Amino acid sequence: MSIPDFEKYNQLVLDLFEKEKFEELACLYLEWGKRLLALGKLDEGCFFLTQGYVLALEHGMEEAVEIYEILKNHERED
């Protein structure tokens, strides 16, 4: 699994923030976090997963459970 073009990704994040499409944004963060974890980038991956976690909680998304489990397994969440 490779890291996508960061510039492109970053622009997507900004667009979704601008359009207040927070559920899509949560999914994007989740995807990005997983990719980074798969590459062994623990801190970076957990950073993006956390971003996704907070938005998933806010919007009552079932993805919050999945993200929580990942973060907990890496001792990043209670």
Added chain:
Amino acid sequence: MDVEADRDLELVRQAVEGAKGLPNNHYIDQATYEEEREVLLFNNWAGIGLGSDIPNPGDVSPVNFAGMPLLMVRNHEGDIQVFQNTCRHRGMKLVEKNCNLRGTIRCPYHSWSYNLDGSLRATPHVGGPGMNIDKHIVREDLGLTKINTHIWRDIVFVNVSGTAPTFREYASKLLKRWHEHEQPMYHGGPVSGFNFDVACNWKLAVENYCESYHLPWIHPGLNSYSRLEDHYHIEEPGHFSGQGTLVYRQIIGEKGEKFPDFKNLSKFWNTGAEYIVLFPNVMLATQRDHGYAIILLPQGPERTIERNEIFYSFDPETRPDLKALIEKNSVQWRGVLEEDLFVVEGMQKGRHGIFFDGGKFSPVMDSPTHVFHKWVGDKLHASRYGNT
């Protein structure tokens, strides 16, 4: 407190025959306003909004209550709780406008997130990027500050300080007086709620509402069927005061339709109606077929938002045939209540007259107003010196 202020309060606390009204500083002075905010509004049970402001699970509504940021929340079980609308992290105001939340309340600053029961759910990056826990951050200790909350007649009451007895104890005398009306009440919908932004201290609205003395002059339209002598005082020192009438007449629609009565009322309510202020800030009407609440939201020493809300014995959704009458009733009450606005604003202006001494009460006609002034005086005195 200075000696002069104490002497003024002693005059207010005397029997009505010898009493003076509250002096000007209680209406125009910021420091006195702030003292009264704590002693009168926060230490007692005050109204801040309606349950129907947040009708659906997940609805939240911020309220500025005398400068205090509060948040009304209806949780996913349907229960209402009020919190301080302030994040426990950096003190950011959490919610700026009414909205529905499917999940947590997220602080817009660093995204600390709270469940709708106020518990702290997430503290993102609190231990560094991607690290959401820290041994010094104990989430169990950092939930939103709960405000004592009680719902009565769909009114959301709060006791901010947490020092008052339970609401049912606090309002027991009024609940007993109006026990026949302890039955479901339904808000009349958007047309039955209207606000006034009034240039007066909140207490002047209370004082005007308490007494019937002003009716022949300010509400001349009532004279035709509800004369001054048809009214009586309602006085429960330390709790509430107001006025009643013996000649209440139901509003009638163009086809002769009327609102259905509340169930199983005694004969008194056939023509009786009562208008009472539950101290400090909720003005209520109880009648055979409908009632209303006016919630006073102080915005400073000289500005008050009045929320006027009308309630019925039936769910308006089930009676489309009464829609026009509900609208007519709203227009009628709005007209009557608007007639009072120049009075309370005029009294506010008058209190900038430096020689005004608080005023002289009519022992016969002003006693319900004096009951309120004495309540204010007693509360302030007790706060300053204890119950002496």
